Amino acid sequence: MFELLRYGLDVGEKLGADYVEARFDDLQLRTLIKENQKIKETNLNRRRGLGIIAYYNGVPGYSYTASLKRKAVKECTKNALGIAKASADIATIKLDFDRRKKTAKVHDLKLTLKKHPKDFELDYKLNLLERIEEAALGDVDWIKSTRALYGEFYGSKYFMNTDGDEISWEPVVVDLRINVTAAGTGGSLVRGTNGKGGSKGLEFFEEKENVPEVLGQDAHKWADEQREAKAAPAGKFRALCDNILCGVLAHESFGHCTEADFILTNSSILKDQIGKKIGTDIVNIFDEGTPDKKYSGFWLPYDDQGSKTTNTVLVENGILKSYLHNRETAKLLKQPVTGNARAINYRFNPIPRMKNTYFGPGDLTEEEAIQNLKEGIYAIQTSGGQVDPSQGTFLFKAIRGYWIENGEIKYPIKDVTIKGDILSLLMNVEGLTKDLKIQSGYFGGCGKGGQFPLPTGLGSPKILFSEATFGGEQ
Amino acid sequence: MNFDTLKEDLLAIADTGLKFAKNKGADQAEIYVSSFHNVNINNQAGMIEAKDGLNEGIGVRIAIDKKLGFAAMSGLTDEAVKHAVKEAISVCKNVKQENIGFESFIGKQKPGKDGIIDKKVISLSTEDIVKKTNEIYLEAKDFDKRIISPSAQTQIFYGGHAVVNSEGMSGSSLSTVFVIVTFITAAEGQKRKSAFDFKVTRSIPEFAGIGANAAEKAVKLLASKPLGFTGVIPTLWNQNVMSNYWQISLLQSIDGRQVVEKNSYFMDKLGDKVGIDTLNITDDGQLPEGLNTGAIDDEGAPRQTTSIIKDGILRSFLYDSYYGRLGKAKSTGNASRAQAYESTPVISPTTVVINPGTKSFDDIISGIDKGIYVMDSVMGMGHSNLISGDFSVVATSAYLIEKGEIVNPLEPIQIAGNLYKSYQNILEIGSDSKLLQTVKTPSILFDGFTVVG
Numbered sequence: 017m018f019e020l021l022r023y024g025l026d027v028g029e030k031l032g033a034d035y036v037e038a039r040f041d042d043l044q045l046r047t048l049i050k051e052n053q054k055i056k057e058t059n060l061n062r063r064r065g066l067g068i069i070a071y072y073n074g075v076p077g078y079s080y081t082a083s084l085k086r087k088a089v090k091e092c093t094k095n096a097l098g099i100a101k102a103s104a105d106i107a108t109i110k111l112d113f114d115r116r117k118k119t120a121k122v123h124d125l126k127l128t129l130k131k132h133p134k135d136f137e138l139d140y141k142l143n144l145l146e147r148i149e150e151a152a153l154g155d156v157d158w159i160k161s162t163r164a165l166y167g168e169f170y171g172s173k174y175f176m177n178t179d180g181d182e183i184s185w186e187p188v189v190v191d192l193r194i195n196v197t198a199a200g201t202g203g204s205l206v207r208g209t210n211g212k213g214g215s216k217g218l219e220f221f222e223e224k225e226n227v228p229e230v231l232g233q234d235a236h237k238w239a240d241e242q243r244e245a246k247a248a249p250a251g252k253f254r255a256l257c258d259n260i261l262c263g264v265l266a267h268e269s270f271g272h273c274t275e276a277d278f279i280l281t282n283s284s285i286l287k288d289q290i291g292k293k294i295g296t297d298i299v300n301i302f303d304e305g306t307p308d309k310k311y312s313g314f315w316l317p318y319d320d321q322g323s324k325t326t327n328t329v330l331v332e333n334g335i336l337k338s339y340l341h342n343r344e345t346a347k348l349l350k351q352p353v354t355g356n357a358r359a360i361n362y363r364f365n366p367i368p369r370m371k372n373t374y375f376g377p378g379d380l381t382e383e384e385a386i387q388n389l390k391e392g393i394y395a396i397q398t399s400g401g402q403v404d405p406s407q408g409t410f411l412f413k414a415i416r417g418y419w420i421e422n423g424e425i426k427y428p429i430k431d432v433t434i435k436g437d438i439l440s441l442l443m444n445v446e447g448l449t450k451d452l453k454i455q456s457g458y459f460g461g462c463g464k465g466g467q468f469p470l471p472t473g474l475g476s477p478k479i480l481f482s483e484a485t486f487g488g489e490q
Numbered sequence: 491m492n493f494d495t496l497k498e499d500l501l502a503i504a505d506t507g508l509k510f511a512k513n514k515g516a517d518q519a520e521i522y523v524s525s526f527h528n529v530n531i532n533n534q535a536g537m538i539e540a541k542d543g544l545n546e547g548i549g550v551r552i553a554i555d556k557k558l559g560f561a562a563m564s565g566l567t568d569e570a571v572k573h574a575v576k577e578a579i580s581v582c583k584n585v586k587q588e589n590i591g592f593e594s595f596i597g598k599q600k601p602g603k604d605g606i607i608d609k610k611v612i613s614l615s616t617e618d619i620v621k622k623t624n625e626i627y628l629e630a631k632d633f634d635k636r637i638i639s640p641s642a643q644t645q646i647f648y649g650g651h652a653v654v655n656s657e658g659m660s661g662s663s664l665s666t667v668f669v670i671v672t673f674i675t676a677a678e679g680q681k682r683k684s685a686f687d688f689k690v691t692r693s694i695p696e697f698a699g700i701g702a703n704a705a706e707k708a709v710k711l712l713a714s715k716p717l718g719f720t721g722v723i724p725t726l727w728n729q730n731v732m733s734n735y736w737q738i739s740l741l742q743s744i745d746g747r748q749v750v751e752k753n754s755y756f757m758d759k760l761g762d763k764v765g766i767d768t769l770n771i772t773d774d775g776q777l778p779e780g781l782n783t784g785a786i787d788d789e790g791a792p793r794q795t796t797s798i799i800k801d802g803i804l805r806s807f808l809y810d811s812y813y814g815r816l817g818k819a820k821s822t823g824n825a826s827r828a829q830a831y832e833s834t835p836v837i838s839p840t841t842v843v844i845n846p847g848t849k850s851f852d853d854i855i856s857g858i859d860k861g862i863y864v865m866d867s868v869m870g871m872g873h874s875n876l877i878s879g880d881f882s883v884v885a886t887s888a889y890l891i892e893k894g895e896i897v898n899p900l901e902p903i904q905i906a907g908n909l910y911k912s913y914q915n916i917l918e919i920g921s922d923s924k925l926l927q928t929v930k931t932p933s934i935l936f937d938g939f940t941v942v943g
Binding site for chain 2: 054058060061063064067077080081099100101102103106107108111137142205277280282362363400401402404407413433465
């Protein structure tokens with residue numbers, strides 16, 4: 017494959033490009049869905065193709081093809097350069113960067129997995145769905161519907177540029193999820209949801225906290241609890257948010273604001289904030305390419321510009337330290353390259369995207385956090401939300417939670433909206449628990465620039481906020 | 491592939507796949523192939539991201555003894571066709587459980603008509619489009635010095651798809667599409683306001699005005715003031731924000747799958763009065779300018795015009811063949827594949843057309859004593875309760891209307907109400923219809939929503 021990519025580079029240089037990158041992806045995606053114990057989807061999708069970026073006067077152009085013929089690669093390179101030339105006359109932000117002095121030659125880099133999903137038959141995976149669904153159903157009459165999902169993603173990625181980098185590696189993700197819809201008291205519908213995923217082999221679902229039975233039973237238990245839950249009060253309260261909700265906040269409400277393309281285009285509230293205090297002393301936020309194996313993040317050793325990924329410290333002791341860069345934005349903003357240039361597949365050019373974004377842990381246990389909360393809302397899990405990085409505003413829906421009084425759990429509450437702006441929220445961080453969790457997966461993921469869903473990891477301990485805004489529901 | 495012979499070329503490839511599937515022992519097979527040339531240009535504050543490419547591939551559904559398998563691969567080479575067929579068969583053979591809803595793929599039917607095909611779209615080079623996008627960008631950027639982050643995006647695609655299956659269905663459809671989006675942020679002191687505008691068409695659009703329009707909206711919002719009022723007053727929602735409103739309040743609940751699975755508010759309301767007498771809504775898969783208009787849908791059924799609400803009465807839901815069978819209704823030609831060859835068909839509206847009324851936007855405003863103009867977007871619509879219909883959103887770009895005039899922009903306000911009751915509380919349907927991605931709607935004036943600000 018490197019030979020074909022080399023051909024693209026040669027064509028580009030001959031035609032007068034200043035710099036050329038060639039990428040090839042061959043990725044397999046499998047989606048299995050069961051609904052109400054019936055098979056709904058058994059899909060397999062192979063995305064194979066290549067993309068060429070040509071730079072001219074500090075401006076890139078991108079073109080892609082699914083054909084692996086030399087003629088198509090040549091055409092693709094010509095188009096990329098044509099686009100770069102047309103854009104170069106117009107672009108007011110030039111995206112030039114320094115040539116790499118030290119290049120990498122890394123072939124077939126991969127994780128060691130006991131049970132790589134490619135070596136296992138469909139049966140094995142359908143069985144995981146059966147087990148999680150059965151556990152979620154239990155033996156009750158109040159469950160209205162169940163939906164179980166299994167997803168896997170693996171393959172190979174090749175990268176080459178005219179600096180001399182030559183990298184190939186094999187991404188992998190597995191993911192198992194369950195959603196339960198149940199009839200609540202008073203005719204309302206409530207839900208329970210659970211799932212685990214990451215750059216793991218199928219042995220991941222043999223670990224005791226990840227076996228399908230445990231995942232399914234928890235979803236069942238949480239749905240049951242929701243049946244009797246009361247509506248959460250609206251307004252400003254002290255709050256504790258769980259690992260998953262805070263992980264999504266780390267990614268959606270904070271992480272996107274640190275992406276350097278948003279900084280350069282005045283689209284982020286964090287522009288000109290480097291070195292400034294944006295959170296309390298105990299706030300630390302990281303974006304890491306290859307988190308420790310004890311977590312289940314997304315394993316990303318190199319980005320799609322061939323940069324080795326780093327563990328980027330975004331916030332240290334409440335002070336903003338760095339943005340997330342590709343090679344161009346790093347040069348423009350005079351910061352180190354962080355390895356955040358990512359593209360979901362060959363049909364997309366890499367743009368600054370997150371790797372695994374997470375809040376660093378603190379020193380509290382969950383019990384201590386609840387005690388310290390005294391009175392307020394404990395918000396758990398999320399079904400998503402909306403953010404505006406230019407204003408730092410966000411709105412998320414927590415799936416469930418508890419009302420806390422006198423430092424004790426009083427009663428379960430229904431799904432509740434948490435909203436506000438991220439900078440105020442970071443200034444309200446009063447404590448963090450010890451139990452950092454990092455997760456990634458096949459379902460969901462990041463959708464920036466129409467590239468959905470790109471696997472990214474996100475994580476957090478539980479975070480205690482002195483104040484957060486909830487509600488709006490009747 | 492040459493656009494002029496694209497239909498024939500795609501059908502020939504699909505036929506090869508079907509023959510191969512039969513040879514490999516597949517009882518029932520469906521081959522979907524698509525080829526779309528894509529151009530995406532994004533000029534964000536002077537940083538240009540531009541690309542083009544050919545997105546083509548094959549998606550194969552195989553049924554053996556009612557067990558279904560699907561596999562897809564990028565590319566339209568012989569290798570891709572054979573790979574997808576073999577993998578789909580292998581999935582089928584590994585699945586132990588029948589798909590109870592499945593009987594067969596659809597049979598041969600008379601196709602509908604393709605929408606507007608404008609070959610001028612095809613004649614534009616990517617370089618031309620880079621330059622056109624810059625014109626829109628400059629218009630927005632130069633509008634006012636308070637514009638801090640202007641952007642213009644264009645997206646073009648042209649090409650087509652073909653479907654053939656073992657039941658004798660064989661058809662194809664072509665389209666040309668041009669989309670422009672501008673998103674603008676303006677700032678004054680610590681205040682930041684954003685606005686957008688967009689245009690969707692199947693031909694070459696008029697470029698002038700779209701950048702300036704969005705820029706003007708963003709700048710005007712900088713003068714926002716708190717509302718300082720809580721109560722029930724009329725709210726006038728423009729086309730952009732109505733597109734989102736119909737999506738949540740109507741389109742999810744008329745989806746045949748949601749009806750069959752009993753998740754739809756409207757499921758038992760066919761023949762009921764659900765809206766005011768002048769509310770007329772169709773799903774028009776034959777609207778010449780509609781983006782999803784075509785001769786066939788994504789499983790080969792003819793695209794058609796379906797009456798959803800007539801004179802305020804609910805008339806029909808939208809179906810593909812699978813849920814049509816389960817819901818004892820016919821396919822309404824609404825099968826659609828979200829990612830072309832990479833996806834299996836699901837039910838999706840084509841262009842939902844809300845029949846316009848007679849009053850212009852200005853006439854409606856002049857009849858409002860005290861009300862709110864809700865412009866472009868609201869936050870939180872997606873979190874509405876689809877069972878009860880209760881919703882609560884934050885409107886970030888709204889205006890106060892007093893004594894028949896738009897007075898001033900507002901700081902974010904909250905608007906709450908009930909989606910389903912709102913169709914009975916429509917005071918005016920505007921005459922200002924605008925075509926959007928899946929909706930063609932005028933502005934709508936509602937009564938009965940609670941406003942807090």
